[in-house]
Amino acid sequence: MNNKRIYLNAFVMNTPGHMSAGLWTHPDNDASGYRKSEYWIKLARLLEKGRFDAVFLADVLGTYDVYRGSRDPAVRRGAQAPVNDPSYIVPLMSAVTNHLGFGLTASVTHEHPYTFARRMTTLDHLTNGRVGWNIVTSYLNSAAVNIGLDKQIGHDERYDIAQEYLEVCYKLWEESWEEDAVVADKETGIYANPEKVHDIHHEGKYYKVPGAHLSEPSPQRTPVLFQAGASPRGREFASKNAELVFINAPSIEAGRETVKRLRADFEKNGRKPEDIKILTMLTPIIGETEESAHQKLEEFKKHISHEGAFALFGGWTGIDLSEFDDDDVLTYVENDSMRSVIEVLTRVDPDKQWTIKELRDFIGIGGISAYVVGSPEQVADELEQWMEEAGVDGFNLAHTTSPGTFKEFIEHVVPILQERGRVPKEYEGATLRDNLFGQGDRLPEDHPGKSTRKVRF
Numbered sequence: 001m002n003n004k005r006i007y008l009n010a011f012v013m014n015t016p017g018h019m020s021a022g023l024w025t026h027p028d029n030d031a032s033g034y035r036k037s038e039y040w041i042k043l044a045r046l047l048e049k050g051r052f053d054a055v056f057l058a059d060v061l062g063t064y065d066v067y068r069g070s071r072d073p074a075v076r077r078g079a080q081a082p083v084n085d086p087s088y089i090v091p092l093m094s095a096v097t098n099h100l101g102f103g104l105t106a107s108v109t110h111e112h113p114y115t116f117a118r119r120m121t122t123l124d125h126l127t128n129g130r131v132g133w134n135i136v137t138s139y140l141n142s143a144a145v146n147i148g149l150d151k152q153i154g155h156d157e158r159y160d161i162a163q164e165y166l167e168v169c170y171k172l173w174e175e176s177w178e179e180d181a182v183v184a185d186k187e188t189g190i191y192a193n194p195e196k197v198h199d200i201h202h203e204g205k206y207y208k209v210p211g212a213h214l215s216e217p218s219p220q221r222t223p224v225l226f227q228a229g230a231s232p233r234g235r236e237f238a239s240k241n242a243e244l245v246f247i248n249a250p251s252i253e254a255g256r257e258t259v260k261r262l263r264a265d266f267e268k269n270g271r272k273p274e275d276i277k278i279l280t281m282l283t284p285i286i287g288e289t290e291e292s293a294h295q296k297l298e299e300f301k302k303h304i305s306h307e308g309a310f311a312l313f314g315g316w317t318g319i320d321l322s323e324f325d326d327d328d329v330l331t332y333v334e335n336d337s338m339r340s341v342i343e344v345l346t347r348v349d350p351d352k353q354w355t356i357k358e359l360r361d362f363i364g365i366g367g368i369s370a371y372v373v374g375s376p377e378q379v380a381d382e383l384e385q386w387m388e389e390a391g392v393d394g395f396n397l398a399h400t401t402s403p404g405t406f407k408e409f410i411e412h413v414v415p416i417l418q419e420r421g422r423v424p425k426e427y428e429g430a431t432l433r434d435n436l437f438g439q440g441d442r443l444p445e446d447h448p449g450k451s452t453r454k455v456r457f
Ligand SMILES: Cc1cc2nc3c(=O)[nH]c(=O)nc-3n(C[C@H](O)[C@H](O)[C@H](O)COP(=O)(O)O)c2cc1C
Pocket: 057, 058, 059, 060, 061, 105, 107, 135, 136, 137, 138, 139, 155, 227, 228, 229, 230, 231, 232, 233, 234, 235, 246, 247, 248, 281, 337, 338, 339, 340, 341
């Protein structure tokens, strides 16, 4: 076994109930403190102490209203509703840490790239270069209609929009301000040299941005690019842009196949294997012994809200499980929701079919991603097994209780992984990109965001 480094992200959301529906009711869960600064400050300190690479902040701009055709189940059960804006918690967490990165989810479908680019540059300045962007295209129809669209834009077109959105951002971040544009000379009173600040002249199918970036360059310029859609069109987009891909897999077999497809697409688009990290979502349930871990799992299960879990599943897949019987088998349907989710449950692992009853029992803990249950040693072993057999680079760890899951993982599993040479004891780079890739703060020269220069100064 080689000792490939394990990358660790904490997967959270600015909401009381994230992936494990109903678990906010557990007495050890403090996640309903999400409204308070102290909750995020405490979590950030903990994660940095535990040598996590980043905190990954999920987000949606609508409520989950597919199940029973209503948003009531999600609202009633606190299933990713209510949900606050994730951007504002980043400066809170960065102010009390020096190394922890922040993967901020933001949708290309619902905000203009000109204003968004400034928001990310601002965050990159405030965090000293520790910001990543989880580029999403949004899967909820309820988000689309509330920003004034008649309905959700089609699945593949959302990725076309995303590609042009990225082009606008690349131009603003990478090309608008030259490296030495800012002089900030108090003697001459010159802050910036206007000859070195350039209009980007972007005129495309979806966006028109003639002018220059509003912000001066930040430590990373372009935030680290995360992406989490693994449908064929999603993988194509990822292979042109992403530096870190986040996948969802209910088993090692499904994970292995998704990783294989992703790496093949990256190669096809001329990206080097070391240019991309693939992290899978996983929920650890840790006990002192195997037996006590399983007791914990049983205890957690008592707090699952199946109604909340079905509400989440409806939003993710566009499928209303209230229309099925327990013994029905889930089959692939093509719609405008998250295609990779339905794909991974129906098409990726040929040996596994899911009945509705099995799904109900499974998705209450950690959604459709895997969970591992055991003693600290067993959990560490299983993570290594995922690394070897699925070929992932690390994990986006979801929680049953927060900060409980992270605290237990940090106290009991991280030291084992460090002993085994899997997780470094110190942070290796100053910025998020340098910490992840060890090749400096900026996008690599051969990244498409750099190499497809379109701005003509
Ligand atoms: C593991 C995972 C996590 C995701 N997290 C979010 C999220 O927080 N917010 C969001 O709007 N979309 C999220 N997405 C949606 C994707 O980024 C993408 O827009 C969606 O999956 C549709 O793409 P696909 O059909 O290629 O999978 C996530 C997807 C996956 C697979």
